[in-house]
Amino acid sequence: MMIKIIVGTNRKNSVSEKIARQYQEILQKMDVSSELVHLSDLPDDFVFTALYENNGKNQAYNKVHDQVKSGSKYVFVIPEYNGSFPGILKSFIDGMTYPNSFKHKKCALIGISSGVGGGSIAMSHLTDVFHYLGMHVLALKPRLAKIEENMSDNLLTNRLYLGLLQEQAELLVRF
Numbered sequence: 001m002m003i004k005i006i007v008g009t010n011r012k013n014s015v016s017e018k019i020a021r022q023y024q025e026i027l028q029k030m031d032v033s034s035e036l037v038h039l040s041d042l043p044d045d046f047v048f049t050a051l052y053e054n055n056g057k058n059q060a061y062n063k064v065h066d067q068v069k070s071g072s073k074y075v076f077v078i079p080e081y082n083g084s085f086p087g088i089l090k091s092f093i094d095g096m097t098y099p100n101s102f103k104h105k106k107c108a109l110i111g112i113s114s115g116v117g118g119g120s121i122a123m124s125h126l127t128d129v130f131h132y133l134g135m136h137v138l139a140l141k142p143r144l145a146k147i148e149e150n151m152s153d154n155l156l157t158n159r160l161y162l163g164l165l166q167e168q169a170e171l172l173v174r175f
C-alpha cells in the first residue's frame, strides 16, 4: 500500500508541510509507505494554462496530476484559509480529468488553523467536493486548532493531537 500525503497549500515553509512530514513518520513506524505531494510543485501559471480547454497541455501540471491520479488512498493536510480550504487545492482539482480520478478511492483529512476552528468548516467543504467526485472520506477528521501554540521546533507536541493522528493513520490503513 502506498499512501499519498497531499500538502493542501503551496505557501512556502507551510505548517501543513511540517504536519505532512510528521504524518509520514507515523506511517513509516507502522511500515506503511507514503509519498508527499506538494502543490508548490505546480507551475505558477497553471490556472491559466492547465484548466478547461487547456486540459493535458501543461507538462508541469500533468506531472503533479499523474502523481495524484496514480494513488488510491490519500491524506490531505488542509490549512484553514478564509473559513475554507485553500483555493489552490480547488483550482488543482478543477484541472483534474473528469469523470474524476478520485472516484471510488479513499482519503483522510486533517484540518489545521491558527484560530479555534481547526479547519472544521474547511474539511466540511472539502468533504462535500470529494463526495461529489465519488471519493470516500474517513469519518475521523482531526481538527488541529491553535496550531502554532501546539508545535515546537517544527513538530507537533500536543499529545491529544498526536494521538488523533495515530488513531486516524491506523483507521486509514484498514479503511
Ligand SMILES: Cc1cc2nc3c(=O)[nH]c(=O)nc-3n(C[C@H](O)[C@H](O)[C@H](O)COP(=O)(O)O)c2cc1C
Residues within 6 Å of the ligand: 009, 011, 013, 014, 015, 016, 017, 079, 080, 081, 082, 083, 084, 112, 113, 114, 115, 116, 117, 118, 147
Ligand atoms: C490566506 C490565509 C487565510 C487564512 N485564514 C484563516 C482562517 O480563516 N482561520 C484561521 O484560523 N486561520 C487562518 N489562516 C491561518 C492558517 O490557518 C494557519 O496559518 C494554518 O494553520 C497553517 O497554514 P500553512 O500551512 O499555510 O502554514 C489563514 C492563513 C492564510 C495564509
